[in-house]
Amino acid sequence: MAIIEVSGLRKAYGGRAVVDGVSFAVEEGEVFGILGPNGAGKTTTVECVEGLRRPDAGTVRVAGYDPAADRGPLTRLLGAQLQESELQPKITVREALELYAACYPEPADWRALAERLGLTDHLGTRFAKLSGGRKQRLFIALALIGNPRVVVLDELTTGLDPRARRDTWRLIEDVRDSGVTVLLVTHFMEEAQRLCDRIALIDGGRVTALDTPAGLIGRSAGGTEISFSPSAPLDTRLLADLPSVASVAERDGRILVRGTDETAGAVLALLAGRGVTALRLRVTEATLDDAYLDLTGPDA
């Protein structure tokens, strides 16, 4: 069942449409990613979902509520980590967690959240003195403190070091496993590939592709690339005739075959049938990075 439904969403600033007919539905319990170039309209879209901006046209529903009109119920069911958030400079981590926990009828255990996010040793530190990464972790904790059904995370791990980023991914997986729906805006392909069940690519204010990470990768022109040096002369037309092969090239005695994830098996079977060995064989799979570059405009 869809818990977030966005349909024909439009938003213009100064007469310029920055979100121009965006539609998608997020199923309850999934991690749904929004990817796209700078200025594509991702934050504006999720801000309409959070009720922070009022759409010019289209509808947004979160668990059946209109975020722009039903502020009360929305606050109880949706937690948000904003892209550029600030707190009072003098507030300590403990005070912020206690203050936010007090705003919700059934808050999460803030000490457990602080522990999970590596903030326990910094409970007495004032916000202004926190490093960028610790501020980010505090905002994630505050997004989760109301025990939300839906959490919106905008550039979740920007500014985190690689270890903190991986810890945060595990936290998000735990959050997802507990049944919370996650709407995630990110620029990190590895993050999207690991965490997201489905991804909407937004470019120029429109959804240009919506699929699973594997589905998007499958659409990439790169596909799978197999390269090898044949142990004996081989007629490359035989390779080109294989059903899953997109192209075959020969360079410096090496043969380069592009195709799908079925191509490597087909090529190796053909070689085996002819008694030819693939020397120095390399198989490279396209990544979400390749798919992203193929599927978004040149400004990406």
Ligand SMILES: Nc1ncnc2c1ncn2[C@@H]1O[C@H](COP(=O)(O)OP(=O)(O)OP(=O)(O)O)[C@@H](O)[C@H]1O
């Ligand atoms: N309040 C505003 N007033 C005028 N223009 C705005 C406002 N907020 C955003 N914009 C413009 O709208 C466009 C879309 O912005 P948005 O923040 O939604 O993009 P984004 O995809 O989240 O980008 P990024 O990846 O850089 O965060 C940008 O050109 C931005 O400059």
